Amino acid sequence: MILKIGGSVLTEKDGDETVAGVFDDVLATVAREAPDDLVLVHGAGSFGHPHAERHGIDERTASVEGAYETHAAVARLNRQVVETLNSHGVDAVPVHPSSCGWRDGGTRFQTGAVESLRDAGFLPVVHGDVVADAHGGASVLSGDELAVRLAEEDERIGMCTSAGGVLNEEGNRLGRVSSVEELTELGDGTDDVTRGIRGKVERLLSAPSGGYVFGADEIDAYLGGNDVGTLVRR
Numbered sequence: 001m002i003l004k005i006g007g008s009v010l011t012e013k014d015g016d017e018t019v020a021g022v023f024d025d026v027l028a029t030v031a032r033e034a035p036d037d038l039v040l041v042h043g044a045g046s047f048g049h050p051h052a053e054r055h056g057i058d059e060r061t062a063s064v065e066g067a068y069e070t071h072a073a074v075a076r077l078n079r080q081v082v083e084t085l086n087s088h089g090v091d092a093v094p095v096h097p098s099s100c101g102w103r104d105g106g107t108r109f110q111t112g113a114v115e116s117l118r119d120a121g122f123l124p125v126v127h128g129d130v131v132a133d134a135h136g137g138a139s140v141l142s143g144d145e146l147a148v149r150l151a152e153e154d155e156r157i158g159m160c161t162s163a164g165g166v167l168n169e170e171g172n173r174l175g176r177v178s179s180v181e182e183l184t185e186l187g188d189g190t191d192d193v194t195r196g197i198r199g200k201v202e203r204l205l206s207a208p209s210g211g212y213v214f215g216a217d218e219i220d221a222y223l224g225g226n227d228v229g230t231l232v233r234r
């Protein structure tokens with residue numbers, strides 16, 4: 001099972017490398033409810049996006065300048081995530097995509113470390129990161145893309161965000177989204193370098209079985225195998 005917890009949940013996105021007030025509670029829930037086959041992915045929030053934006057690095061634009069600075073910031077968040085999970089009794093281990101992912105026209109990611117850790121009883125904790133580009137420099141690889149790539153056939157994918165789902169123009173949560181065209185003005189924002197909710201929906205639509213978008217208070221239900229939030233599926 002794949003769970004991606006967004007930076008909008010774990011951090012104050014407007015702050016400067018600040019974890020959110022719910023940080024400990026959310027990770028305590030994950031530690032308590034995690035099934036044996038869980039892979040946890042987290043986003044960058046206020047740890048990665050400000051650095052990436054300042055240096056003009058996104059999913060398509062590669063740059064050497066700022067690559068390490070951006071990676072180091074997300075790695076600081078990852079360390080806090082892993083240490084908090086372990087303080088709640090889980091054997092969590094970090095996996096940094098900068099060391100096992102790259103781009104060469106397409107996105108490549110060696111899944112061996114994640115699979116071996118999971119099989120050995122650890123909880124692998126992967127994150128949105130900066131990866132090398134074979135054409136030069138480094139670009140951003142989002143946690144959303146990683147979550148979809150790491151899922152094996154028919155594996156459940158869940159993405160937890162502060163909005164609690166995909167919302168319509170009135171701010172009400174949609175039960176299902178089957179195409180990007182269904183996104184309203186609200187979801188049209190290019191509010192960060194990985195294109196916010198639009199990027200997330202596009203990623204989930206690329207997964208054969210789709211996935212769920214839901215809120216932090218539904219993590220336990222998702223981990224328990226229930227249908228939660230917005231189902232995003234072609």
Ligand SMILES: Nc1ncnc2c1ncn2[C@@H]1O[C@H](COP(=O)(O)OP(=O)(O)OP(=O)(O)O)[C@@H](O)[C@H]1O
Pocket residue numbers: 005006007008009042043044045046049143160161162163164165166167168184185186187188189192194195196197200
């Ligand atoms: N129509 C919409 N439905 C849901 N969320 C929306 C919509 N329009 C804008 N948003 C914003 O998009 C956010 C989700 O995208 P974003 O990429 O910022 O989240 P994230 O994955 O938690 O962050 P990160 O990229 O740091 O991991 C929501 O928290 C919400 O504020």
Ligand SMILES: C=C(C)CCOP(=O)(O)O
Pocket residue numbers: 007042043044045048049052070071074127128129130140141142143144193194
């Ligand atoms: C900005 C960086 C380094 C990673 C972005 O990953 P995301 O927060 O999952 O979109």
